[in-house]
Amino acid sequence: MTSNENAPVTVIGLGLMGQALSRAFLKAGHPTTVWNRTPTKAKPLVAEGAQVAPTINDALKAAPLTIVCLTDYEAVHELLGGSDIDLDGTTLVNLTSGTSAQARQAAQWIEQRGARYLDGAIMAAPPAIGTAEAVILHSGxxxxxxASKPTLDALGMITHLGADHGLASLYDVAGLAMMWSVLNAWLQGTALLQTAGVDATTFAPFAQQIATGVAEWLPGYAEQIADNAFPAEVSALETDARAMAHLIDETKAAGINTELPTLIKKMADRSISAGHGKEQYPVLIEEFTHPSDN
Incomplete structure (x- = not known):
């Protein structure tokens, strides 16, 4: 009898990420079956011990757990939507990127066809898969x-977010919002300092220190949002808005792009006009929870 530690697994989709997933399973000792539309992509994995399934149904029946990692949800539906595809009794873990609505629709569609379904999001690049640096989110x-975790653990740091199948996708895009916002803020500061002859490598350690310090505020700010109370313990929003105006003035004087600080100031000004100037910065959550004008 196969133990959980070396249970078989199937991987469908052998792009760079699918190949990385397959290698992590093989390295962890899981008998791994693979399938891809272009069979030649499986050759390196076969050399490392994987088995190639001749058909999708063969791949699905080769293991109780199937990992799907394709281009998009449309590709998932196209591949698994045929009347000849037998999903009955399979646990399908979909690590294809998409929206929360697509994840919930896919869950309903897959479960109606007799399979168990988990949706997931990979917060890592292919080289990190199989290490503690790979954060992989699951919902369902x-x-x-x-039941699947002993096998999924081979991929990295595995987290279950809740029963709502859309949560992994939502966390994914929320994390991307954080990533792009931090990077854009750093690029804004870098562009500003370059006008004074300070290069990016010189600014980066200081920027990293600022980002780390701001990250430490998040739990306390989260409590304010949860309590819907925003006492100005550090700084009032109207004070922050004056600093935002200084940043815009500096960027204009330096002749660089002012779109990002102007956007931030515009949101702060709306909140101040609504009577929140004496409150702390997290009160801006109200601006983010309203639909935009355009």
Whole structure:
């Protein structure tokens, strides 16, 4: 009888990420079956011990757990939507990137066809898969996650977010919002300092220190949002807005792009006009929870 530690697994989709997933399973000792539309992509994995399934149905039946990593959800539906595809009894973990609505629709569609379904999001580049640096999010029924976890653990730091199949996709884009916002802020500061002859490598350690310090504020600010109370313990929003105006003045004087600081100031000004100037910065959550004008 196969133990959980070396349970078989199937990987469908052998792009760079699919190949990395397959290698992580093989390295962890899981008998791994692979399938890809272009069979030649499987050759390196076969040399490392993987088995190639001749058909999708063969791939699905080769293991109780199937990992799908394709271009998009449309590709998932196209591949698994045929009347000859048998999903009955399979646990399908979909690590294809998409929206929360697509994840929820896919869950309903897959479950109606007799399979168990977990949606997931990979917060890592292919080289990190199989290491502690790879954060992989899952959402769907807890029991299905727990049953699959001993195998999924081969991929990295595995987290279950909840029963709502859309949560992994939502966390994914929320994380991307954080990433791009931090990077854009750093690029704005870099562009500003370059006008004074300070290069990016000189600014980076200081910027990293600022980003780390701001990150430490998040738990306390989260409590204010949860309590819907924003006492100005550090700084009032109207004070922050004056500093934003200084940043805009500096960027204009330096002859560089002012779009990002102007956007931030515009949101702060709306909040101040609504009577929140004496409150702390997290009160801007109200601006983010309203639909934009355009």
């Amino acid at each position: 029924p807890q029991r299905d996650f727990e």
